[in-house]
Amino acid sequence: MLKISNLHASINGKEILKGINLEVRPGEVHAIMGPNGSGKSTLSNVLVGHPSYEVTEGEVTFNGKDLLALAPEDRSHEGLFLSFQYPVEIPGVSMVNFMRAAINEQRKYRGLAPLAANEFLKLMREKRAFVELDSKLANRSVNEGFSGGEKKKNEIFQMAMLEPRLSILDETDSGLDIDALRIVAEGVNKLKTPETSTIVITHYQRLLDYLKPDVVHVLYKGRIVKTAGPELALEIEKRGFDWIKKEVDE
């Protein structure tokens, strides 16, 4: 599904990713862990096409297409979704109008007619239930005045609406209390099918307890320095990253 080969990327002339190689197959859950500043968020931003980052080398294919050649909105239409670490507040743009625009542009890309108003609202209601998102929030401006937990629920709600093939969850667990974490994680699990894949970027084991990764990678200094099964996350939970850093730096 996703194949990253020798990916180098920089921001403001500073190289952050220094040769990433990663392959995600349909149905897999990959966890990417790593100390602060290792390039985890840069990787997710580069994949979704954030304009501040420049890819200097390497290639990425997504379902056989050259991902890096696509505009950010087309990457979304192709089925790539990012749950933002810091969801953006958009005053004055209602959740309904925002989601309607997103859904209908996706449908247009796929050659489908726009959803009728009642069908759309029905879809909103259905998907809201996935993450127990309050109907009041759905009537407000995008993320405006949402608590940290509500913002993250809202990300998963949007994921449910857009039904992506590959979701990147960028520290979706940060700022969540135990209950919200469970709701969010269960939401993600309910959305999972054998055809969809997930990349989970996290510092902690607790989200992985729910999402059960098939593969765990450690990103450090812009490279994937360790790849193993789920037991690696448990070991990191116990021992931290220092032992890995030491191995790499020696």
Next chain:
Amino acid sequence: MQSKEQYLNLYSECRELIARHSSDVMNAQREAACAELQRMGLPTKKDEDYKYTDVEALFAPDYGLNLNRLDIPVNPYDAFKCDVPNLSTALYFIVNDRFYAKALPKVNLPEGVIIGSLRELSAEHPELVARYYGTLADVKENAVTALNTMLTQDGLLLYVPKGVVVEKPIQLVNILRADVNFMVNRRVLIIIEDCAQARMLVCDHAADEVDFLATQVIEVVVGRGASFELYELEETTARTHRLSNLYVRQEADSKVLINDVTLMGGTTRNTTRVTLGGRGAHINLCGMAIADKQQHVDNHTFIDHAVSDCTSHELYKYVLDDEAIGAFAGKVLVREGAQHTDSQQTNRNLCLTRQARMYTQPQLEIYADDVKCSHGATVGQLNEDALFYMQQRGISYVEARQLLMRAFVGEVIDEVSLEALRDRLHHLVEKRFRGELGQCRECNACH
């Protein structure tokens, strides 16, 4: 020759002609206005109040005038098919400065309400009009007002007597219509007596591709406990220059809402002066401008808290594209003794290009010590993080910009109390941002 000279000369040559086609009440003030224009001259950018708009230059060209009141062939119902599906109004037309009496709406306004040609009605009701005409629009203070007072021959009178509530919104469509470059001096007097209520929508259009220079003076007198809403929507052409001076005086416990929307035009200069003259008066003064190409929009507001316990809320928003220029100067004066004043002023602006320019000048002048006053002004760009967030959800960059721009001005549209007009404005603004607002051939407020 200064550009005022041609108007002073015109007046001295044509004063009898002008007077013959107007009313005594209006004629009575011309000489004084002429003397004041002679004294002050037309404002240039050296005048503090006009430093963002060179008014004198706008007056320099040679415009035609219709002082002889020749009929201009136009049927506004043909030119502007304004049968209103959702926004049900009592609809009136003014062609240039002339009240169009051939197309009166088939509505019965409440008894005692007077609406029609200022020229005719000031002949019919000289005492009523003379009591208010020119009392707010001070010719000593503003040269555009002086020029308008000197040359104006007609316009509109709206009179709502004490305690009368006009349920149906009154809509006035101003149409500029001429075959040569043309000047119009329109005059409007609105009298809302104690405890009366009315709402009015004024749509400005230009039907021809010539240069128009339109001056307009509107005086609004609002009595005790009365309520008045005035929505102005300008949708003219790049060759239309509008200088509109709006004067409002409010008595105790009155409520006024003014919402001034500039969608299309060449040069727009709106001067709005509100006097809160009785305790408990409230003004909600809003405006927005969407400007592109070489459009120029200048809003100059002055709110005078003359007595205690009044509130004012002011919100202006601009979206400037291409090489458009915007200016906002808002002054709030809290006079000595105007305790418990609550005043809030906000001006927010988006410059979409590096070439667009916004000048903003909030001013507070306070001579009382127990007041709550705030003001804020910002100039910025669209939020790039929000744009990217929307793109990640599949919304194209172009569409994401549209959503953000509409959201930005939505706050001003939401101040509109007429639901149908609010919906209509949202729709018009969307079309405007998409560059789909058509030729000025119809009153878009109704279609």
